[in-house]
Amino acid sequence: MTSMGQGPVRMRNLSMHALLAIITSFVITGCASGYKEFYTPSSGATPEEISANRASTPPATPLVERSAFGDADQIVDRYAKRGYVIIGESHFNSGERVSEEDALEQGKAVGADLVLVYLPKYTGSITSSMPITTPTTSTSFTSGSANAYGPGGPVTAYGNATTTTYGSTTTYVPITVNRSDYGAIYFVKGRFRLGVFVRNLNDLEKQLLQTNQGVVVRTIVDDSPAYKADVLVGDMLVAIDGEKVSNEEGFTKMIAARRGQAVRLALIRNGTPLLKTVQVGK
Template sequence: MKKILMHLLVALSASLAITGCSNNYKQFYTPAPGATPQAISAARASAAPPMPTLERSSFGDTDQIVAGYAKRGYVVIGESRFNTGESISEMGALKQGRAVGADLVLVFIPQYTGSTTSSVPFTTPTTNTSYTTGNATAYGPGGPVTAYGSATTTTYGSNTTYIPITVNRSDYGAIYFVKGRFRIGAFVRNLNDLERQLLQTNQGVVITTIVDDSPAFKADVLPGDMIVSINGERVSNEEGFARMSSARRGQPIKLSLIRQGRAIEKSLTVGD
């Protein structure tokens, strides 16, 4: 039995070694919407590093985690999520980050999700050998003659043993970021229905996050402010805000905002 278990362990080790060669972070990678290589190159503040910076976090509210990195000036370009019973190295996440041009990779600490038990069949060959002997006596004119003989018979077969295997499974994940180049430094979203009612218009955007040390940060523009116009020109939606910001690179502008029901203006210079 001990010999059978040793053979089984060798077979399982070889199987795991082969499986471990694949990179699950690459296999289960999903790019962010619109995160093409061209878009990433245009949005990043500087060239991609030889190897991304690695940071770690427990699993949690993804929106809050991403918002925290957005405040630091990082933009999501993709993520990897998978569940497995293998032991996965963080190096796979770094390699995938380098492949997609990430500046920073946030790797989630594996989160145990349960165990699964199954049986693995292990078959070994068997042999069975039997021996027979016999004699016979013949009578003739010269008297009786006795003959002796023996035979060996070997049969071949197999024996299958089922070995229980328990696998501990965990969730794995990583988010890939690039350091963005921000002309204003405000992440925005479109108005919801209540905000349209308050403003009595379908046009405008709401600031969700302000990037630290950006032009908007230095001008004291705050999360929750609603941008209604830039230099008197109405801001229609997210796409319109991005287009207007890009068209005013390096120029001083005035943002017309609604903050807690009051109309205010903030002046800043759009970055290059």
């Protein structure tokens, strides 16, 4: 008589802890730096232009400051007051872990004196499932005995066998990815001839002046020639040395053409015409 016994054993080569480790690595491992990939230089901020107008050579490591997201113009004006000029910025959204060091490295690459890093702003979560396929093995153990009868009497034989089957199994693991906005602004310390940032007139200001020509002072750089001459934010500049100021671009060209000269700025402050003499830097 033959008797047989079978006991299947199934083993996974990877435990659930290993699966979670793999999933975590997928979520947090990034490729290229978002600060580099999504960097946008400011208009006219070529390497040559930056080099010609910066106050000094770029540092080995830029200064790093932090700020919450906010009105970009107000942030830039705040740094302009301190003498910093924007040369570029990075903005992106990511569900990966993003290091502040990536912003610093991008700052080094573009020659920034200061990098303003925005604090990450949470924008929402995305939940999905990730299929993880892992190899499996199934091993069967078989044992048996057999009896035989012959001239010499009864004989009993015993035997064992092992069978291994290979396959795979797929596990769907739920994952939640938290996404956030990231950003940085890159500045250089500027060399200012006048120290005035201006904007074009809006429609109401054109009506008040009864002209389409002129600019409005948006920011004054601390300790600049304009600062020392008491030119104020909100002043409307209408002429330089008797020549009308057409717009923001025209104002920039007029100042550039008067390097090292003393100029007369005709401006209007709260409806009152004023004349200021300012020494333009070289």
